[in-house]
Amino acid sequence: KKQFVVIGLGRFGSAVALSLAEENCDVIAIDRDEAKVKSIADQVTLAVQLDAMDEKALKEAGVQNVDVAIVSMAGNVEASILAVMILKELGVKKIMAKALNDLHGKVLSHIGVSDVIYPERDMAQRLAHNLVMPEFLEHIQLSPEYSIVELPAPDFLWGKSIVGTKLRSEYGISIIAIRRAYRANGEKKESWHVNPPAAEVIRKDDILVLLGANRDIEKLG
Amino acid sequence: KKQFVVIGLGRFGSAVALSLAEENCDVIAIDRDEAKVKSIADQVTLAVQLDAMDEKALKEAGVQNVDVAIVSMAGNVEASILAVMILKELGVKKIMAKALNDLHGKVLSHIGVSDVIYPERDMAQRLAHNLVMPEFLEHIQLSPEYSIVELPAPDFLWGKSIVGTKLRSEYGISIIAIRRAYRANGEKKESWHVNPPAAEVIRKDDILVLLGANRDIEKLG
């Protein structure tokens, strides 16, 4: 069973602690604010009020035994940096930390943080991406060059077989799944047809799940 | 060309404004804090210092003409709610807003926000998910039942053709892409082989990009 410590119970830190606890992990939750420690206490393994710059207190809380530490005190740069240093000295192998900005993030990387996290910025970029390409119901960046998008089947593809669409031969785009609505017991349901055969015929109201290079996907949008 | 207004230039709001501007959209950026307005002014179409509860000032800034408004003042519940009401009255069709917590989010939904956003909580859940399933380099929830994961090819698959792995016939899992490292001009590079043919042979160090039902994916992890 994996053990985690979350230091800093702001919006991000407390959400991480709670999500990990919900997945049945052991979570030590730490903050210097008593109210925050109390409000999470019965949802995590151990909730401790202490100052993260206090090496002795951190050791007594047992943080040296965790697999992963998440430091989430972006608003207190000094404390976040010192807490990371202490965790390193106590031998914690994997440390992730939320950064206030790029400069803070660079310092954190330099002192041994394996994953520097920018939650607001990352979510903002995903939102902006989805807003700019609204023809797609969903847009997932699989890598810098490849994306997965979901798109209601355009009318010119209805009645065509997958191979007949030439999406792959002409655009290099694969239909990796088709979401198709159907009725069962008077209820509207949806089934996923994953990796459909080349002969599968596309119907009106199908939602196509596509994988392709970004520039090819954009030609479809 | 799509037009947006972002009200509230905290970490999330400013990141949204900048990401949209980078995608060449028209962005009006609004905040009551002069320093924040100034620091973004030359990166957006228009940056205005005003109080978002001032209907007259919002109208003068031209917000009634935008396609989408993003309200990002989670720390100021009253201002976020009043700003949404004003935007609705000015006829803005799509309003998204960042919420401080569930209760704030419910109120925002009731007054007409189409998308209530919880950036820190959403990123925290994705992080927790990735931490709990560390065998996967990447885990994307495509739908409640299907996921895409990336996994270094396990040794028992090296040298097998894709059809020979029986991943599809036995687990219903499709290999939708293979990430393969290669050398070019002395540099380490990576190429994506998307929708590889059934006869493609898996090599040591390949990273497999898989699509399947969650419970089947978990059997592999």
Ligand SMILES: Nc1ncnc2c1ncn2[C@@H]1O[C@H](COP(=O)(O)OP(=O)(O)OP(=O)(O)O)[C@@H](O)[C@H]1O
């Ligand atoms: N020295 C410290 N020791 C322990 N906890 C601290 C220390 N300094 C700050 N904290 C706690 O860290 C938490 C998060 O702090 P802060 O709000 O600065 O970070 P944030 O990353 O901006 O938060 P959010 O996740 O809400 O955006 C707060 O609950 C605060 O009490």
Ligand SMILES: Nc1ncnc2c1ncn2[C@@H]1O[C@H](COP(=O)(O)OP(=O)(O)OP(=O)(O)O)[C@@H](O)[C@H]1O
């Ligand atoms: N009435 C208002 N009119 C205009 N701007 C405002 C108003 N009230 C707050 N703001 C601005 O909204 C911005 C974000 O505010 P706040 O920090 O409360 O939100 P947040 O959602 O917690 O931010 P973050 O995205 O950094 O987590 C601040 O820059 C603040 O100046």
